[in-house]
Amino acid sequence: MNTPQNLSLNARSHTCGQVDLAALDQEITLVGWVNRRRDHGGVIFVDLRDRDGMVQVVFDPDDLTVFGMAESLRSEFVIRVVGKVRRRPAGTENPNIVSGQIEVLGLGLSILNRSEPLPFQLDDERVAEEHRLRHRYLDLRRPEMLAKLRLRHQVTRAMREYLDNAGFIDVETPVLTRATPEGARDYLVPSRTHPGEFFALPQSPQLFKQLLMVAGLERYYQIVKCFRDEDLRADRQPEFTQLDIETSFMDEQEVMALIEDMMRHLFARTVEIALPDPLPRLTWAEAMRRFGSDKPDLRIPLELVDVADLLVDVDFKVFSGPATDPRGRVAALRVPKGNELPRSAIDEYTKYVSIFGAKGLAYIKINDAAAGREGLQSPILKFLTDEAIAGIMARTGAVTGDLVFFGADKAKIVNESLGALRVKLGHDLGIVEAGFRALWVTEFPMFEYDEKDGRYYALHHPFTAPNPEDIEQLGSNPEAVRSRAYDFVLNGYELGGGSVRIHDQDLQKRIFGLLGISAEEAEEKFGFLLDALKYGAPPMAGVAFGLDRVVMLMSGATSIREVIAFPKTQSAACPLTDAPGEVDEAQLRELSIRVRKPVVEKE
Structure with missing residues (x-):
């Protein structure tokens, strides 16, 4: 980036990661953080860091004012440097960074802000995760954390690029909706204007994307926040991001082919890895028989x-x-x-x-x-x-x-x-084995039977269509019915899952009945969907990908918390903001809510 110099306090001609031999003998302006300052007996070396990389700046005592200011620098001070690019002395080159063959002779220096000693050293890998999350804005300064967020940006950009070119339309769906009994616990939001009633945060845009197909959009996508109040693991968060996709007039084979192509595009563009074409496919029954898992790690x-x-x-x-x-x-x-x-x-x-x-x-x-x-x-x-x-x-x-x-x-x-x-x-x-091993798992059971409850549950969700060959067994042998569902699995993680949807109202009502959802409850919870299916609903199929999991695997991280800018802990808390927290009585009264304190039993 070679832009004309100006006297603006924050102006810079280059980022630290851009300075190389092409800038030799040029006078440049840099801004950034002091990564490290070293005093080598009359010469001060500063490793200057910004979002793009690092460059070595040298201050000598020729200008006592600048040199005196350089002596006062400490780690994480924010500074502006004007200097001249020169070659590093022979034997001092650093081949691991872009600027490794040059250094900048500091001619001018401004301290834009000072920093107190940090609560932890940025290069200390032993710092407890909760301590890092409490000061996440500092943790994100680490180059490896910046690299993960940059990769996340590249992934979402590649997803949008592919889907835009494939004729998909990006449509937002509501965040405040109603609670529905199709998955994990909902996060509830009390309504001030409707006392005693609640919105729910969406576990996914499932119903809305089906309604968009009824509306005639044909190809929809959205990179969307979803919420589930469930017990957490390394690959789960109470709020997470997914790539949500729905199509009309496509069956499972066509959807899988399209998604495969998208994932090959994604891996090629972001991490320069070629996934096989085509990917292997296993039925659910074969995956369970051979690997004991519906998300087998083929490595x-x-x-x-x-x-x-x-x-x-x-x-x-x-x-x-x-x-x-x-x-x-x-x-x-x-x-x-x-x-x-x-x-x-x-x-x-x-x-x-x-x-x-x-x-x-x-x-x-x-x-x-x-x-x-x-x-x-x-x-x-x-x-x-x-x-x-x-x-x-x-x-x-x-x-x-x-x-x-x-x-x-x-x-x-x-x-x-x-x-x-x-x-x-x-x-x-x-x-x-090293590398990535992806596959599709197909033909999941439509239902699973819970012996404790004595009832059937949908293995995916209640809007998944049954295999046409098995519909006759819905009444006589529900456990033998295969669904038209499919999961994209990578290295033992389910990255995405989808299905052909039910677009016939009578069949949808029948499935609700098998799941123990009464006609009254179905009308109350899903009446708007059942109504929509009466008015020329097209055949539809879709899929949703966990964006956080995709980036986690691509980056080599072991937890999705490492690829989310501000994640929650394993106990669904935010150490940075101390959320969740109590609210005052006035706010609760406005919402017609009274909090009952837990009863502590006396010994």
Whole structure:
């Protein structure tokens, strides 16, 4: 950036990240923060930092006024420097930065603002996260944090660029809406003008984007804030951002093809990585069978294998019980070279799977595969027939030096425990492949049955269309009905999910009924949608992507908090602003709200 010099206090001719050999012998003006000041016996070196990078400024005592001011500089002072670009002395070059071959001889210096000592050093990786979040405006000065926000900007720009060129229209939808029973808990907003009534913050724009299709927009998108009052994890926040997309007259195959192309465009433009064309696709049933997860991490070369049919008749109820239970599963997980795991490690893995409801973790060590039963080591061998052992060895492909873990219980528990164990083993054993492995998971079950409640729930949401081939089973066998849903999975994370929607009013009412939503409740909660479906609603399909998760994976971060400018903590609080906080009685009276303090039981 070569602009004419002027005398404005904040004027600059270059950013720190732009100064290189092309500016040699030029007089330039820089502004920024003092990253570090070093006094080398009569010569002062200042590493000057701005959003774009860093440059070394040298002050010598030829001008005592400027030099005296340079001596007073401290870390994080904001300064303006006028200087001349020159080559660094031989042997002092820094190849890691753009300005590494030059330095700036300081001729003029202005202190624009001073800084007190920081509450933590910006380059100290040991600072607790809550302390960093309390002073997030300082934490964001770190180059790695700036790089993540810059990547986030590039991602959203590439998304908009692709969708604009594909004929989509960016439309905003309401933030204040009504509570609907289709997902996590809503955040509620009391209405002053309607005492005793509440708005809800949207968990997603799902209903509104379907109404936009009824309105005839055909292709809509929005990068939108969503809100869910749910327990948090590393990849969840109470407020998050998603790319929301809806289309008319497109089926699931067309939507997936379009989104695949968008993601290839996105990765190529932002991180210069080429995703495969086409991406692999797995049905939900196959993903659960092979990986125990509907968001499998394909970088881990371990797979589950069903062995229930081999264990139906064994004299070991831990295996034979689930093997004969229609809702049960017995699966094996071969760990190459797992024979080297000590008993203490196996005990730790047993403890780990108990988190997911597993009552234990059976195993067989293969000391010598050629020796049959005698070459194996396990407390469960005495319960297994030679035929069962031979079948397990053949089906898992186990060889000398391997270990085979087993899960036996309800299918849900086996899938969750062995699926999680598979991922943990991959990381513990260092066998996770580098790079990105993306895929689609399709044909999810339409419903899941909750034995405690004795009712069905929508696996995605109640507006997802059933597979036309399975509609006849809605009344007789709902659990066998497949939905027209699809998830985009990357490295074990669900980045996006969508479905073909129900556009027929009668079918939508029928699905509500199966979910235990009465006609009265459906009319109260979703009457506006049911009305809209009467007036020529087109076939529609869409998808939503978690923008925070996309940037998290692209940047190599381990939490979405690292790619959000001002995130909440794990307890859904903001250390920076001390939110949430109490409000005064006058405000509560205006909203017709009375706060009941928690009752503290006396000992």
